[in-house]
Amino acid sequence: xxxxxxxxxxxxxxxxxxxxxxxxxxxxxxxxxxxxxxxxxxxxxxxxxxxxxxxxxxxxxxxxxxxxxxxxxxxxxxxxxxxxxxxxxxxxxxxxxxxxxxxxxxxxxxxxxxxxxxxxxxxxxxxxxxxxxxxxxxxxxxxxxxxxxxxxxxxxxxxxxxxxxxxxxxxxxxxxxxxxxxxxxxxxxxxxxxxxxxx
Amino acid sequence: xxxxxxxxxxxxxxxxxxxxxxxxxxxxxxxxxxxxxxxxxxxxxxxxxxxxxxxxxxxxxxxxxxxxxxxxxxxxxxxxxxxxxxxxxxxxxxxxxxxxxxxxxxxxxxxxxxxxxxxxxxxxxxxxxxxxxxxxxxxxxxxxxxxxxxxxxxxxxxxxxxxxxxxxxxxxxxxxxxxxxxxxxxxxxxxxxxxxxxxxxxxxxxxxxxxxxxxxxxxxxxxxxxxxxxxxxxxxxxxxxxxxxxxxxxxxxxxxxxxxxxxxxxxxxxxxxxxxxxxxxxxxxxxxxxxxxxxxxxxxxxxxxxxxxxxxxxxxxxxxxxxxxxxxxxxxxxxxxxxxxxxxxxxxxxxxxxxxxxxxxxxxxxxx
Numbered sequence: 001x002x003x004x005x006x007x008x009x010x011x012x013x014x015x016x017x018x019x020x021x022x023x024x025x026x027x028x029x030x031x032x033x034x035x036x037x038x039x040x041x042x043x044x045x046x047x048x049x050x051x052x053x054x055x056x057x058x059x060x061x062x063x064x065x066x067x068x069x070x071x072x073x074x075x076x077x078x079x080x081x082x083x084x085x086x087x088x089x090x091x092x093x094x095x096x097x098x099x100x101x102x103x104x105x106x107x108x109x110x111x112x113x114x115x116x117x118x119x120x121x122x123x124x125x126x127x128x129x130x131x132x133x134x135x136x137x138x139x140x141x142x143x144x145x146x147x148x149x150x151x152x153x154x155x156x157x158x159x160x161x162x163x164x165x166x167x168x169x170x171x172x173x174x175x176x177x178x179x180x181x182x183x184x185x186x187x188x189x190x191x192x193x194x195x196x197x198x199x
Numbered sequence: 200x201x202x203x204x205x206x207x208x209x210x211x212x213x214x215x216x217x218x219x220x221x222x223x224x225x226x227x228x229x230x231x232x233x234x235x236x237x238x239x240x241x242x243x244x245x246x247x248x249x250x251x252x253x254x255x256x257x258x259x260x261x262x263x264x265x266x267x268x269x270x271x272x273x274x275x276x277x278x279x280x281x282x283x284x285x286x287x288x289x290x291x292x293x294x295x296x297x298x299x300x301x302x303x304x305x306x307x308x309x310x311x312x313x314x315x316x317x318x319x320x321x322x323x324x325x326x327x328x329x330x331x332x333x334x335x336x337x338x339x340x341x342x343x344x345x346x347x348x349x350x351x352x353x354x355x356x357x358x359x360x361x362x363x364x365x366x367x368x369x370x371x372x373x374x375x376x377x378x379x380x381x382x383x384x385x386x387x388x389x390x391x392x393x394x395x396x397x398x399x400x401x402x403x404x405x406x407x408x409x410x411x412x413x414x415x416x417x418x419x420x421x422x423x424x425x426x427x428x429x430x431x432x433x434x435x436x437x438x439x440x441x442x443x444x445x446x447x448x449x450x451x452x453x454x455x456x457x458x459x460x461x462x463x464x465x466x467x468x469x470x471x472x473x474x475x476x477x478x479x480x481x482x483x484x485x486x487x488x489x490x491x492x493x494x495x496x497x498x499x500x501x502x503x504x505x506x507x508x509x510x511x512x513x514x515x516x517x518x519x520x521x522x523x524x525x526x527x528x529x530x531x532x533x534x535x536x537x538x539x540x541x542x543x544x545x546x547x548x549x550x551x552x553x554x555x556x557x558x559x560x561x562x563x564x565x566x567x
Contacts, residue, residue, distance in 0.1 A: 091469045112375060113363045115357070148382045156378035167237040185305065187478035188353075190389075 009032075035061045049097035060131070063089045072104055073095070079103045081138040085128065085157065087111050087145060095143065103141075106131060111149040112156050123153075125160055132164055139167045146191070200526045202500040203314055205245065206282070207275035212267030213247075213289075214240040215555035223400075223530070227547035231431075231560055236552045238534035239462045242317060242504040245532070248272040248287045249313040249502075250339065251296065255321070260291040277314045278499050283312050290433070314501035316490040320511055322482040326469050328371065330459035334358050337394050337423070337460060340422045340489050343395045344496035355386035359456055366449045383454065384435035388454040392429035397492060398422065398460070404488035404495075412487070412519045413480040420463045421485075426453045480513050483520070490529065502530040518543060 008030050015026035034043045037057055056068035057063070065071070072078055082103030086092045092105040106128055110138050132140065145148035158168045174192030175184050184192070210219040215237050230238045243262075246254050249390050253262060258527040263270045274285040296302070296309060301307040313426075324332045358420040362379040365371055384537055402421040409415050427434050434566065437453060462469040469481055494500045503524055508517055524531045534552075537542060541549060549560035 111379060113362050113377070113378055119365065119368070120375040123375075148354050148361070148379075148386075149383045152358070152361065152375075152378040152383075155381050159374050159378065185350070187350060187389075190385075 024120075024122070045159045057107075061092075061105050062109060062127075063092055063105060071120070077102075080135050082141065083132065083135075083137045083139070084141040086143050087150065088151070099197065101141075103139075104135075108144075108153075110155040111144060116149075121154075123156070125157075128157075128162070129164055132165050132166055137166055139169060140171050141171060143171045200498055200566055201278045201502050202295050203312070203502045204277045204531055205274055205313075205502060206277050206532050207273070208241075208245060209239065209271070210244045210275040211270055212264045213244045213262060213270040214264055216240050216264070217555050218401065219244075219555075219557045221557055221559075223532070224546075226525070226528075227544045228530075228532045229313075229541040229544060229547045229549045230532065230552050230557075231245055231536070231538065231541060231549060232552035233536060237430075237555045237557075238519050238552045239319070240417045240555075241536060241552065241557070242506050243307055244272045244276060245502075246315045246317050246504060248274045248285045249315045250310070250342075251287070251294075252339075253319045254319060257292060257366060259289050263289055263291050272361050274313060278312055280516075281312075285309070285313055285515065295392075306470065310349070310530070314343050314423055314499060315425065315494050315504055316486055316493070316501045317504045317506065318483055318486040318508070319504075319506035322486060325330055325475060325482045326462060326478045327483050328463075330457075332457075333460035333462075334362060336402065336485060336489060337397065337401075339396060341372065341393050343493050345399065348390070348393050351386045351389040351393075353457065354382065355390055358382040358386065361370035363450050365474060366451065373442070373446075373547070377439070378407050379541060380435050380438045381428060383451070384431050384438060387427055387454045388429050388431040388434045390429060391425045391434075391458075394423050394455065395425060395429060399559065400492045401485075401488045404491035405484040408484040408487035408491070408523075409480060412483065412516055414478060414519075415477075417465050417477070419465075419469070419484070420479065422461050422463075424461060425454065425455065425457065455537075476513075480516070483516075487523075490527075494527075500527055502532065504532045507532050509537050514543075523546055 011030045011033070012023070012026045015021055015029055016023055021029070023058050031037070054066055055064050056066070057075055058190060060064045060073040061070060063070045064070070067074070079102050083104045084092070084095060084101055084108050085101055085108060086095070087108050087110070089107050092107055095101050097107075106125055107152050108128070110124055112120070112123050131137070140161055141155070142154040144153045154170050158170070172195050174188060174195055175181065181189070203242065204225050205223055206225075208219065208221050210225065220257045230241055232238050239303055243253055243255060243257075246252075247262065252437045268290065271290040276283050276285060282552060283298050284297075284302075288295045295540045298309050311524065313505060325336060336349075338352060358379050362376055362383060365379070370387065398421060402419070409419060410418065427437055441453055441506040452540070464473050464477065464481065467477070490501050490503060505520075508520070512520065521531070531544075533540065533547070540549065548558050
């Protein structure tokens with residue numbers, strides 16, 4: 001009946017697949033695009049269309065970059081003997097924003113998750129071990145998330161790296177800064193107590 | 200003790216129910232109607248909104264009515280002077296839950312205020328059925344009384360499924376299998392500890408209920424025998440020492456997923472020795488114990504949903520049950536085909552259920 005509705009519906013269907021975007025927000029964005037200046041929608045479209053050709057994975061660590069090596073791997077001031085292993089590029093980004101880590105990252109782009117199709121055969125262990133040997137890494141910090149898959153991955157890696165002659169450490173987990181203990185969930189509190197240290 | 204009082208119920212598209220909107224009585228409500236009209240579905244909708252599980256074991260797809268796109272249940276619940284709105288929307292594949300119009304951040308927020316206890320004919324399985332039925336009884340109680348239990352149980356189940364999947368491979372990777380020992384021990388030990396902490400209260404309450412309603416002096420005992428310890432380190436050690444057994448059987452043998460809550464009746468397994476009447480009494484006693492434990496730990500008295508009690512209990516027991524519920528101050532919902540049962544609750548609000556619709560029914564002429 002209304003043939004102008006189809007491109008809008010198509011856009012809405014694509015937008016609702018974005019994280020945190022529901023049907024209502026998707027419609028709002030679609031109508032906003034139509035009402036906005038043509039330049040804006042075209043610039044956005046262009047940016048999305050060329051994203052996959054302009055952005056690639058860093059040849060060394062796997063983080064997103066527009067060059068062969070990402071800014072961190074290309075920076076000679078970053079220590080090569082400490083490697084922080086994360087699941088996703090955004091995890092490396094989060095640690096980077098804290099400005100407390102001066103080593104380099106290794107992005108797995110996966111967690112050990114047999115139910116999700118990543119068993120030991122699919123898990124990218126080889127690239128990590130090769131990099132550790134090539135770059136003479138002495139300490140590997142396991143910064144996978146404190147979920148069932150993240151914990152299993154860190155244990156799997158710790159065991160696998162035992163023979164690689166490196167020290168492996170796991171990031172601590174516990175009570176957030178500025179938080180009241182009474183609002184912390186019992187699982188996190190349990191972990192915080194287990195991970196206590198003497199002062 | 201603050202009783203959980205449902206003050207408004209709106210249901211649409213859930214099983215055969217359409218446009219149900221009712222304002223229940225604070226104390227007692229009777230749903231009357233022939234079989235197959237939707238009485239049990241109303242109790243199921245209430246309990247689903249409160250516990251996010253079907254007591255008939257139905258999947259989401261089964262709960263959404265044949266001609267509906269989505270099922271919606273809205274419960275308004277009053278307790279401790281506060282009123283909360285629980286809203287669940289189900290499609291065949293998705294579920295949205297809202298507490299006072301907002302998505303709850305943690306399950307415990309949602310489960311905090313709207314506890315229900317259901318007694319229904321299928322509960323004979325508590326005595327006669329497999330260990331999974333009795334584990335579900337414990338889990339139903341514990342998600343309401345132990346903060347973090349639901350999350351621990353979910354994480355445990357996830358780690359267990361992953362480990363078992365790895366064990367079933369043609370050439371299991373031992374390193375990957377054992378990577379799951381740590382999350383399994385952490386969450387499994389938490390589940391075991393919580394279950395062990397509640398069994399004592401459960402058995403005392405069941406014994407008391409048996410005496411009060413069934414006038415029975417039989418000694419029952421309920422024991423939770425955990426094969427894995429509640430200490431995480433000991434648990435992990437046990438998993439490590441049993442790994443060759445797990446590899447041989449291609450599944451994780453030990454853990455709270457394999458535990459049972461054993462019931463004995465005068466010293467012998469209840470499943471074997473209890474008569475049909477005793478089986479029913481024991482099942483009801485366990486449900487009343489569920490109510491009692493939740494009440495004791497949360498200081499709120501769950502609403503009691505009784506499905507078709509006249510098929511399960513004789514008149515004397517029903518009278519004593521109703522008297523006990525009245526004494527506790529719990530809001531009670533009763534479904535029955537029999538107006539004579541309704542007359543045992545003379546002050547109850549009555550509703551007539553016909554073909555998925557609900558209408559107020561006049562007070563029974565049988566009431567004194």
